[in-house]
Amino acid sequence: MAGKTEQVKGKAKEAVGSLVGDKDLEAEGTAERQAGEVKQKVGHAKDKVDKAIDKVEGVLGHGS
Numbered sequence: 001m002a003g004k005t006e007q008v009k010g011k012a013k014e015a016v017g018s019l020v021g022d023k024d025l026e027a028e029g030t031a032e033r034q035a036g037e038v039k040q041k042v043g044h045a046k047d048k049v050d051k052a053i054d055k056v057e058g059v060l061g062h063g064s
Helices: 004-020 023-063
Strands: none
Touching: 004 023
């Protein structure tokens, strides 16, 4: 769920900024949404690495 909150907040800021014609708020929302997306992708990558490490440790542990 990492990054999901930032994505939602960013989308809201983008929408409000667009609605009221505030380009700065819209840009801030875009940046916040994109940061949330990156955070979420990093979290997914970390999970995959952790699972791979656990798998390797399991194989090595059984081989001893």
